Amino acid sequence: MTTMMHTFESGAELALALATAVADKLSEAVAEKGTASIAVSGGSTPKGFFRALSEKPIDWEKVAITLVDERFVPEDNPRSNHKLVKENLLVGPAAAARFIPLYQAVNTAEEAAEIVTNKVSAASLPFDVVVLGMGTDGHTASFFPGGDTLGKALDMSTPAGVMAMHAEGAGEARLTFTFSSLENAGLLVLHVEGAEKKEVLEKALDGNDEAEMPIRAVLKRATSPVDIYWAP
Numbered sequence: 001m002t003t004m005m006h007t008f009e010s011g012a013e014l015a016l017a018l019a020t021a022v023a024d025k026l027s028e029a030v031a032e033k034g035t036a037s038i039a040v041s042g043g044s045t046p047k048g049f050f051r052a053l054s055e056k057p058i059d060w061e062k063v064a065i066t067l068v069d070e071r072f073v074p075e076d077n078p079r080s081n082h083k084l085v086k087e088n089l090l091v092g093p094a095a096a097a098r099f100i101p102l103y104q105a106v107n108t109a110e111e112a113a114e115i116v117t118n119k120v121s122a123a124s125l126p127f128d129v130v131v132l133g134m135g136t137d138g139h140t141a142s143f144f145p146g147g148d149t150l151g152k153a154l155d156m157s158t159p160a161g162v163m164a165m166h167a168e169g170a171g172e173a174r175l176t177f178t179f180s181s182l183e184n185a186g187l188l189v190l191h192v193e194g195a196e197k198k199e200v201l202e203k204a205l206d207g208n209d210e211a212e213m214p215i216r217a218v219l220k221r222a223t224s225p226v227d228i229y230w231a232p
């Protein structure tokens, strides 16, 4: 496991730097293979980063954007990560990108996971960029402590794809890419902000129990180096 800490004075400064690093990686991928792919996280932290990235003048028509994870709610639900991305990232130049939603209008998260897994062909993995967040409980993506499919989601032998996850701390049912889908991204970023999350991160780095803090799977076992972006 290799982690690199990038510390900034403010969230605004972090957003600009992360947007530049991500845009450079996406442009590099487009130059190399004609396409690029990125999986982003939801929640409250990434808004500034999304806004900064959306303004980057790259070849967005050749970029596929999807979500690391999603709440099992329709796009018009305030809890939807699709809604968050649509309002903050798929704007300006980045509106030309292709977005692949995880939510499907079916009865269960399990059915939706199967549909999306079939859509995200092996050809589009590994992702060129993955941007993860982290909760104060040490979850990332929808790898929540106590999650009903956490062991399978973190198991490297689980085929790449999307799984359903139910956990007390998750709220509604979740859809999440597996660890095996995310851990070998060309650029693997963990974006966290604030003093509390810095303490959570230090605790995660200081232990090995992934069931207690699933973020540890990323920090300790990811094939790709983990670029940690932090601001107060």
Ligand SMILES: O=C(O)[C@H](O)[C@@H](O)[C@H](O)[C@H](O)COP(=O)(O)O
Residues within 6 Å of the ligand: 041, 042, 043, 044, 045, 046, 068, 069, 070, 071, 081, 132, 133, 134, 135, 139, 140, 141, 142
């Ligand atoms: O759907 C989600 O909630 C995210 O993908 C999740 O993994 C997020 O990154 C963390 O919960 C941190 O969220 P905040 O940025 O809101 O603290």
